[in-house]
Amino acid sequence: MADFYCESCVKFYCGECVNMHNKLFTKHASFGIGDMKKWPVAKKVEDFLLKCEVQKDESLKMYCDEHSELCCTKCAFLKHRYIVSSF
Structure with a gap:
């Protein structure tokens, strides 16, 4: 340990x-x-924390100001079209 x-x-x-x-x-x-x-932080833990909960194969790359949440590019396009910025 x-x-x-x-x-x-x-x-x-x-x-x-x-x-x-x-x-x-x-x-x-x-x-x-x-x-x-x-x-x-272990790389596996970091990768897990940065995965989108909806699109399991996508990484979190954007932030929605309106919803105050991180999202992947697919979710940004589908659900967060108006106020999104990359981080």
């Missing part, structure tokens, strides 16, 4: 392994569970 993330190595470490890592790489910044906001 990951307890630390090293930004320089781009790797996760358990509490035991991070001690050796920190001895070997004194200038690397490692972030513990308390600093999880500095950990990267």
Whole structure:
């Protein structure tokens, strides 16, 4: 289980392994569970969060000001024609 993330190595470490890592790489910044906001989001999670709920094969690429929601280009054309901007 990951307890630390090293930004320089781009790797996760358990509490035991991070001690050796920190001895070997004194200038690397490692972030513990308390600093999880500095950990990267896994690519699979990011892809899942950016998928359209209606058009399962489309990614969210636009924002509808009128409905205050993200949408894919297909939904933007079909349901959000008037006030849409890309992000």
